[in-house]
Amino acid sequence: MKHLPAPLIAVLMLTACTERIELDLGDLADPKLVVEGWITDQPMKHRVKLTMTRSYYANEPAPVVSGAYVRISDGDQTIDLQEDPIGSGEYWTPDGTAGEVGRTYTLTIESAGETYVASDHMRPVSPIDSLAITYIEDQEEPEPGRKPRYEVRVWTQELPGVGDHYRWVQTINGVRNDSLNRAAFVDDVLYDGAYVQGVVVDVVHVVPGDTVRTEQMSITGEAYDIITAILTETDWRGGPFDPPPSNVPSNVSNGAFGFFGASSVKDRTVVVQ
């Protein structure tokens, strides 16, 4: 709840118009490493992606960082990540690697003579007791080629004690969409210890027969702050109450951008009726 309710902003901006403009922004002098990586308690291949920053108007994908030495440690053991394919900037743990709730994971990257370190703690998350995908009544006819809108509702116990943060990610017919602007995030400041009864966590475009898998993930307060900061600087910009533009914090040392996070995951799958 960092933002004012969208309907209010919508009304205030009723008469607002926008137009594209040309602005000379100059060039970024000193490119820096960008880290994007997560480890969860699910046995799988976990990915760390390394790229570089660019000038704002670069208008092409970020240059990847290849040939780095990347490893993750839980304090007891260390796993090396392999770049695959070579030259992709994507580094993977061996298949079947699973984190453990309660441990702190430290990512170490050695690249171009510099060392970067980031760590995050894996917090518990409660199971989804029930999951419902419900049709939104009175909706307009979907655009051609677009499926109608359904709400994703979850029933779950919020863990007692303020300080829990959640993220939900949907996989529809096997396609997982974890881009930040598609995912739902919340902290428990207003909901501490509540039994969550059918709260809408997302809206998806599906038809009966589609399969929806919802992952309920724990994230740390630091991850929550960084993710909301990213959205504040991107998708959420444009309202009358925007805070001053500021750089998004990072949990990676040595001046690098990005975030390495740890999550525990509970999931449930339903077929849309």
Next chain:
Amino acid sequence: MLIAHLIVAQAQFTVSGHLKDGSTGEDLIGATVNVSGTTTGSSANFYGFYSLTLPAGEYTLLYRYIGYAPLERKVVLDKDIVLDIELSDAATDLKEVEVTGRAKDANVQDVQMSVTRMSMEQIKTLPAFMGEVDVIKALQLLPGVQTTGEGGSGLYVRGGNVDQNLILLDEAPVYNASHLMGFFSVFNGDAIKDVQLYKGGIPAEYGGRLSSVVDIRMKDGNAKRFSAEGGVGTIASRLTLQAPIKKDKGSFIISGRRTYADLFLKFSADEVRRNSALYFYDLNAKGNYTLGAKDRVFLSGYFGRDVFKTEGFNVNWGNATVTGRWNHIYNSRLFSNLTVFYSDFDYALGSDDETTAFSWNSKIRNLSGKLDYNYYVNSSNSLKFGYQLIRHTFVPGIISGESEESVVTGLELQNSRALEHGVYVSNEQRIGTRITATYGLRGSMFQNIGAHDVYGYDAGNNVRDTTAYGTGEVYNTYMNLEPRLGLRYALNEVSSVKLSYNRMAQYIHLASNGNQATPFDIWFPSSPNVKPELADQVAGGYFRNFHENRWEASMEVYYKDMTNAIDFRDHAQLFFNDNLEGELRFGHAWSYGAEFLVRKQEGRFTGMLSYTLSRAERKIEGINDGRTYRAKYDKTHNVSITGSYELNKLWRVGALWVYQTGGAATFPVGRYEYGGQIVPIYSERNAARLPAYHRFDFSITKASRKNEGRRWQSEWVLSVYNAYLRHNTYSINFRQDEDDPFTTYAEKTYLFSIVPSITYNFKF
């Protein structure tokens, strides 16, 4: 010889009384009385009271007020006399010949600098946005006052932030002066009599804010006869009724305004729209009664609210103020006023969605008593002294779930209570014929009162410990001495130079992080973790009148230094945060500038030219890597030109042009990819600028033909906002192209192109 001189000097008598408008009985605030042909004189205080002490003798006294025909009275002063004077409106009697009386020359004569008084009559000659006459928008045209952009009723005075203005309505502070997020202000022009803006050399009777005082006084009500006025506008309608309670003894005024755009929603075919609401209203009421030659009481109130409701969501906010006053005249030279006021600003947000239903309530409340004395010692000295106590109550937020199913368990942020004391004395002294000095001292004290848990912070702004204080316990006290000085040196009859210094202390602050101030910003008090903000300002100026005082001109320069300036850490969390103080960062702010003003307030043509050259910067640890950065309202150049011309008895035209350097903004230099988003990388805060803002508005007013013996008067007003359709930048945002997510571009948002409106006004 010496003895004879002393005896002569002792034989002094006082002429005192009230200065009023002859047709309505309204007190004329600031009207002057002079011994004809000299600069010896006095001016009416906020209650129209004046007192002038002179050696025994025969005098011709000249009473003057802007827009009114001057009046001369011969008096024989061989004892103290009471002389109540009624002046008549020049507009009704003397408009055909360019006003014969001279304008009041306070611009040159008064020791007070950095002050502008505006009468509602002047404000009404300006083209108004959507036809709604707006006090705050008029103040924004004055030199030294910046805005944050389109709409926006925030005032940024001489580099001060929006919370550094003490906005008073009949002495009660108004904590949020805007309706509809700032497109309109809460002050209904029909109920307001007088507006004064102090931006420097602030008199000792005011305290509690660093940068300015906006002292707004409501009309007292017509004491002569029943009158009504009103208007039907594009978005709102107004009605004001005034009448004597007993002729020349007491009167009342009641004035209301409501927008009605939402009334049309009721006819909408769409059910959601039918059930929506979006409106605001204002209600002003005031009564006064004279209890005898020495006592008069006043009771006034303001109630206003904005309401917005749509399916599943509602929000409302509003101010309420109530002021009770008692004027007492001890004798012809000692006047007192006791004020008791209550002020409340609150907002509520809520949702009735079944699973997340909640309500969120927040408020700030003041209760205050204030006793002020004016002591007219002799013709050279006039003394003011007084004491004020304010009790502050802050309720930053109570959030609760509103249904059985609601997941919201609730949160109650800690309330805060505090006492703010102010005691002051100041004297205005004439030294010879050329010099007037004013010197005063205000002592202020702020006390935090329990029950409250106070957090201690470590170097990283994390909570280190908590100290609990009991109910009623004074757990923290701050005291400040605030000297106020002013000096005027008359170069000749029509020009003077002035100097001033003021120190101001501010104990309550606004957590407002956005580009625009909003009703949801949170007021919070100084505390063990938040030191009072302090400002020292020096200003100097040259003042000159031309053409028999019809034209006033001034040039002022100022430098203001502010310590314990507050800003918020990057990505601060201001809502639902019991640990708000951990989000604050403290440092140093300063501003300087030069202001030029030329204005003509009387005659068929009236107008103003205002230009400000200024800078406002700050340096705060933890923000912009500790380097100096510009305030968002730092605008190098700011020009306003206004004019109003009465073509004949039926037609009047008004025009307004403003130009401002674009506000300071932060643009990205780099970017990176994360989670499918292209995240900007910024270099310096506020190093870039938005495009310049400029706009032309005009209005055409057609009055009804005046019939002798008929009281009904009416007029049509056509106002056009942004007549040359400039797309002024409201904000610039950086976006990802939807079709090609690796392409980013800058996008300008603008709110209005041309906005015409028509208003019909009447009075009888």
